[in-house]
Amino acid sequence: NVKRDPKVQVARLKLPVLGEEQRIMELVNENQFLIVAGETGSGKTTQIPQFLYEAGYAEKKMVAVTEPRRVATVAMSARVAHELALTNKEVSYLMRFEGNTTKDTKIKFMTDGVLLKEIQSDFLLSKYSVVIIDEAHERSVYTDILLGLLSRIVPLRCKRGSPLRLIIMSATLRVEDFTENTRLFKQPPPVIKIESRQFPVTVHFNKNTYKDYLKEAFRKTVKIHTRLPEGGILIFVTGQQEVRYLLRKLKSCFPYRKDVDYSKLITKNTKGVEVDTALDSEPDDINSDDDEVEKEMKRARKARRKAKKKVKALPKINLDDYDMPEDDGQADLVGNDDDSEGHLSDSDAEEDSLMPEIKSCRQPLWVLPLYSMLNSNKQARVFEPPPVGARLCVVSTDVAETSLTIPAIKYVVDTGKKKMKVHDHVTGASAWRVVWTSQASAGQRAGRAGRVCAGHVYRLYSSAVYQHDCPPQHAPDLCRRPVDDLVLMMKCMGIDKVVNFPFPTAPDRLQLRLAEKRLETLGILERHDSKNASRNCQEEILKVTPLGKAVSAFPLLPRYGKMLALSHQQALLPYTIALVAALTVPEVMSGKADNWPATGHTLLLGDPGVLLRAVGAAEYAHRKGEEQLFCAKYGLREKAIKEIRKIRKQLASEINLSVAGVDVSVDPEMKPPDEKQARLLRQLVLSGLGDQVGRKIGLDEVKEGEDKRKFKYAYHCGDLEEPVHLHSASVLRKTIPEWVVYQQLYETGAEERRKMVMSNVT
Numbered sequence: 199n200v201k202r203d204p205k206v207q208v209a210r211l212k213l214p215v216l217g218e219e220q221r222i223m224e225l226v227n228e229n230q231f232l233i234v235a236g237e238t239g240s241g242k243t244t245q246i247p248q249f250l251y252e253a254g255y256a257e258k259k260m261v262a263v264t265e266p267r268r269v270a271t272v273a274m275s276a277r278v279a280h281e282l283a284l285t286n287k288e289v290s291y292l293m294r295f296e297g298n299t300t301k302d303t304k305i306k307f308m309t310d311g312v313l314l315k316e317i318q319s320d321f322l323l324s325k326y327s328v329v330i331i332d333e334a335h336e337r338s339v340y341t342d343i344l345l346g347l348l349s350r351i352v353p354l355r356c357k358r359g360s361p362l363r364l365i366i367m368s369a370t371l372r373v374e375d376f377t378e379n380t381r382l383f384k385q386p387p388p389v390i391k392i393e394s395r396q397f398p399v400t401v402h403f404n405k406n407t408y409k410d411y412l413k414e415a416f417r418k419t420v421k422i423h424t425r426l427p428e429g430g431i432l433i434f435v436t437g438q439q440e441v442r443y444l445l446r447k448l449k450s451c452f453p454y455r456k457d458v459d460y461s462k463l464i465t466k467n468t469k470g471v472e473v474d475t476a477l478d479s480e481p482d483d484i485n486s487d488d489d490e491v492e493k494e495m496k497r498a499r500k501a502r503r504k505a506k507k508k509v510k511a512l513p514k515i516n517l518d519d520y521d522m523p524e525d526d527g528q529a530d531l532v533g534n535d536d537d538s539e540g541h542l543s544d545s546d547a548e549e550d551s552l553m554p555e556i557k558s559c560r561q562p563l564w565v566l567p568l569y570s571m572l573n574s575n576k577q578a579r580v581f582e583p584p585p586v587g588a589r590l591c592v593v594s595t596d597v598a599e600t601s602l603t604i605p606a607i608k609y610v611v612d613t614g615k616k617k618m619k620v621h622d623h624v625t626g627a628s629a630w631r632v633v634w635t636s637q638a639s640a641g642q643r644a645g646r647a648g649r650v651c652a653g654h655v656y657r658l659y660s661s662a663v664y665q666h667d668c669p670p671q672h673a674p675d676l677c678r679r680p681v682d683d684l685v686l687m688m689k690c691m692g693i694d695k696v697v698n699f700p701f702p703t704a705p706d707r708l709q710l711r712l713a714e715k716r717l718e719t720l721g722i723l724e725r726h727d728s729k730n731a732s733r734n735c736q737e738e739i740l741k742v743t744p745l746g747k748a749v750s751a752f753p754l755l756p757r758y759g760k761m762l763a764l765s766h767q768q769a770l771l772p773y774t775i776a777l778v779a780a781l782t783v784p785e786v787m788s789g790k791a792d793n794w795p796a797t798g799h800t801l802l803l804g805d806p807g808v809l810l811r812a813v814g815a816a817e818y819a820h821r822k823g824e825e826q827l828f829c830a831k832y833g834l835r836e837k838a839i840k841e842i843r844k845i846r847k848q849l850a851s852e853i854n855l856s857v858a859g860v861d862v863s864v865d866p867e868m869k870p871p872d873e874k875q876a877r878l879l880r881q882l883v884l885s886g887l888g889d890q891v892g893r894k895i896g897l898d899e900v901k902e903g904e905d906k907r908k909f910k911y912a913y914h915c916g917d918l919e920e921p922v923h924l925h926s927a928s929v930l931r932k933t934i935p936e937w938v939v940y941q942q943l944y945e946t947g948a949e950e951r952r953k954m955v956m957s958n959v960t
């Protein structure tokens with residue numbers, strides 16, 4: 199007895215997945231496993247949980263839906279609650295450090311990591327009747343492990359007479375990794391393919407591939423907006439910083455003003471009445487391979503010329519009254535010694551050629567940002583129609599590729615780039631790199647343009663790049679990242695031989711072994727002899743130590759869990775909690791070390807000490823209601839500070855629950871640690887990062903002919919041959935200690951300026 203809003207009902211009926219409800223439910227009822235493959239926007243995420251709800255699957259137990267992205271977890275739970283006319287008590291979400299689940303929850307959206315944690319305490323997932331693994335094509339690490347575990351859990355539950363169903367949902371039809379892997383599923387599960395009516399999308403490649411893809415994205419967007427008929431624009435870039443850059447530029451070119459009645463403009467526009475001189479001139483700056491743009495333009499030009507004779511007065515514009523979509527006030531991040539974003543600097547020469555068109559265009563562009571760190575009510579704006587007369591333009595990271603479907607997009611501008619975390623398997627160093635998307639992603643992005651009518655995708659790179667530089671697919675995450683936390687988690691679940699686990703795609707064995715070695719060094723795993731019954735011989739396996747068990751209780755990488763686990767004594771917990779929280783949130787501070795003059799404890803603790811101090815001070819400012827100001831003044835990322843606050847609370851309550859006799863609270867006015875505490879904290883930092891040590895390279899060690907000045911801040915680290923430099927913002931540049939431990943190694947700079955840098959150094 200669901201009472202849906204009639205509007206919702208109308209929108210639902212348009213979704214292709216609705217026509218398959220009966221078939222899907224039959225397959226769910228009769229099978230343990232089901233794979234649903236369907237184009238993005240076909241209604242998988244929002245509708246299938248509703249089918250299950252209506253079929254009674256949420257009556258006695260819950261329906262779980264996992265998402266690899268936090269954005270989707272919040273947005274989709276809200277949407278499903280709305281469609282079912284239920285509250286967020288019944289359709290809820292849960293992700294690390296945040297959620298609104300209650301005892302009345304029926305449908306629970308969660309990040310895949312959260313469900314994995316739940317398996318640790320309840321291996322049979324006895325609270326659930328169905329688990330939906332959404333976005334399985336993304337092949338996120340946790341999703342892959344969940345699939346491996348669920349391939350065993352589901353049959354176990356069925357054997358025990360309390361069946362559990364698994365639905366795997368994918369936006370790509372390529373599901374062989376799931377169906378043809380006999381270690382995962384002995385018998386391939388049934389696959390249901392949802393045919394969606396996708397309108398044709400014309401693909402336009404650029405003739406040239408410009409290095410500055412942002413400028414090119416800007417130019418293309420300007421052309422679309424000034425020359426082509428109505429229809430939303432979706433631009434894909436690589437990160438938040440780029441989103442905000444384009445957002446600013448586009449908004450300033452085509453501002454939306456409150457006092458203007460754009461409805462007049464839009465009628466004129468659609469009738470083709472507006473004067474648009476640029477369209478009368480030859481479009482020499484459009485690439486000749488933009489055939490479709492040409493054609494569309496000609497059509498539009500013709501219509502407009504016809505109508506030109508009856509031009510009306512344009513609306514009066516008051517330059518002082520702006521009402522643009524509100525900015526979320528987030529300071530842009532300053533990358534860690536990373537100048538890869540140097541291309542963000544404005545260069546006006548290029549724009550000048552477009553200036554006449556920009557100036558003569560009166561239609562505003564309703565530009566909205568979309569990226570995963572954006573807060574959820576701001577994310578929700580992309581689902582609302584733009585104000586009358588304005589054209590919607592969403593500047594997004596790959597979040598809009600398959601996780602969220604933005605309505606009414608007709609033009610996609612694809613830079614062809616995405617940010618990918620690249621790990622060095624030997625050193626453990628990692629860096630965010632801008633890389634070419636896969637051909638599969640390019641296809642997904644293009645598809646966003648054809649949901650409401652025939653659309654266009656403008657790929658800002660050549661077809662040769664597409665063929666030679668874009669791989670058909672990127673390797674799954676699990677095969678590209680360090681797996682320490684996974685190894686520990688799996689060991690705690692009693693999976694001793696992680697190498698034998700039924701991964702959809704198995705990670706590199708070397709990676710698994712390196713993680714085991716790191717965990718052994720940290721005292722989290724230890725060697726045991728065990729009898730291998732099948733081969734009838736002794737063999738060594740690594741098992742979890744008591745310390746390791748304590749460590750695994752924390753939703754953190756093992757090294758940080760270890761710091762917490764060891765800090766019960768000496769009243770250190772409040773400091774360690776704050777410190778670990780700060781260390782696990784990326785990019786808290788922008789590079790200005792001088793903001794934080796060194797004090798006794800910061801010199802003892804190094805950069806983590808500065809971090810601790812910054813967090814303490816920000817907390818104090820927060821108490822006085824001056825957080826925003828404070829963050830801006832001292833170059834702190836406000837969102838990071840908020841996240842740290844959440845993590846501190848969460849860690850404190852977790853510790854209070856799990857450790858008898860301990861009662862820590864988050865003290866906003868935490869005093870700086872005294873000398874003795876700082877010394878102990880330093881030891882804790884070493885205990886967690888003890889496998890990441892550097893020794894200063896003496897100037898006498900510098901080879902003949904090398905520039906000694908380049909070695910001022912250089913260290914030997916582990917097995918690395920090349921020197922590693924203290925981060926430019928490190929307070930330890932003041933003292934250059936003989937020995938250091940560091941949190942992270944980065945590779946920065948391009949080509950000849952490439953160097954290794956360590957950050958958060960103690």
Ligand code: ADP
Nearest residue numbers: 238239240241242243244245277581603604605
């Ligand atoms: P899939 O999971 O197959 O990609 P979804 O279920 O996410 O598809 O989306 C189905 C439709 O629901 C899309 O047209 C999308 O635009 C719409 N939709 C999703 N969330 C919202 C929302 N918050 N407001 C309005 N429409 C939404």
Ligand code: MG
Nearest residue numbers: 242243600601
């Ligand atoms: Mg979906």
